[in-house]
Amino acid sequence: MHGVARNFFTLAILYAICGMALGLHMSITHDHSQMPVHAHAMVAGWLMSAVFAFFYHLMPAAAASRLAAVHFWLTAVSGVALIVGLYFLLAGKAAVEPVVATASMAFYAGILLFAGIAFSAMRKPVGVQTVSR
Numbered sequence: 001m002h003g004v005a006r007n008f009f010t011l012a013i014l015y016a017i018c019g020m021a022l023g024l025h026m027s028i029t030h031d032h033s034q035m036p037v038h039a040h041a042m043v044a045g046w047l048m049s050a051v052f053a054f055f056y057h058l059m060p061a062a063a064a065s066r067l068a069a070v071h072f073w074l075t076a077v078s079g080v081a082l083i084v085g086l087y088f089l090l091a092g093k094a095a096v097e098p099v100v101a102t103a104s105m106a107f108y109a110g111i112l113l114f115a116g117i118a119f120s121a122m123r124k125p126v127g128v129q130t131v132s133r
């Protein structure tokens with residue numbers, strides 16, 4: 001794996017390590033109040049980042065575009081801000097709500113950007129999609 005694909009897979013693994021540690025903490029303490037943080041870290045973090053990693057691995061032409069790098073940084077920064085912000089919000093720090101709201105919208109902008117990248121890549125002939133790197 002190279003470039004954006006490797007970045008997304010690295011991010012996915014970090015989400016899995018942190019999200020499962022939180023799941024274990026919730027289980028051990030019998031305190032499930034951070035369940036939404038765990039759920040989003042695991043599914044929106046680990047699983048979605050892994051899907052993006054495999055997409056860019058299979059579509060090297062899309063991965064090489066500048067938009068793919070924008071997609072990675074937008075998704076990584078907003079996703080981490082969303083999940084860390086949500087942790088503090090659920091811990092009672094109401095002041096972080098604007099951070100969580102802004103990060104949520106930026107994360108959504110990331111999926112819209114990905115939709116554009118993916119639809120454009122899918123329209124290209126197969127030979128163009130599978131250029132080896």
Ligand code: HEM
Nearest residue numbers: 020021023024025026027032035038039040042043046047
């Ligand atoms: C060390 C492994 C894990 C532990 C100890 C753990 C623990 C937990 C706990 C305690 C809950 C709260 C259940 C409740 O309050 O109803 C939960 C919910 C959840 N977990 Fe995990 N989990 C683990 C791994 C995973 C993985 C690998 C995924 C997904 C890839 C995942 C996805 C979810 C989701 C989506 C929920 C929310 C379920 C719902 O909405 O009811 N978890 N987990």
Ligand code: HEM
Nearest residue numbers: 035036037039040043044045047048082103104105107108
């Ligand atoms: C813009 C980003 C997102 C926002 C603002 C958001 C918001 C929410 C909210 C408000 C809930 C209900 C939480 C509760 O009742 O305690 C929820 C639950 C859930 N969301 Fe999201 N979500 C987002 C993205 C995603 C994505 C991308 C995924 C998966 C790929 C996802 C998976 C889940 C799951 C599995 C639950 C149920 C677990 C739970 O109740 O905590 N979400 N989300």
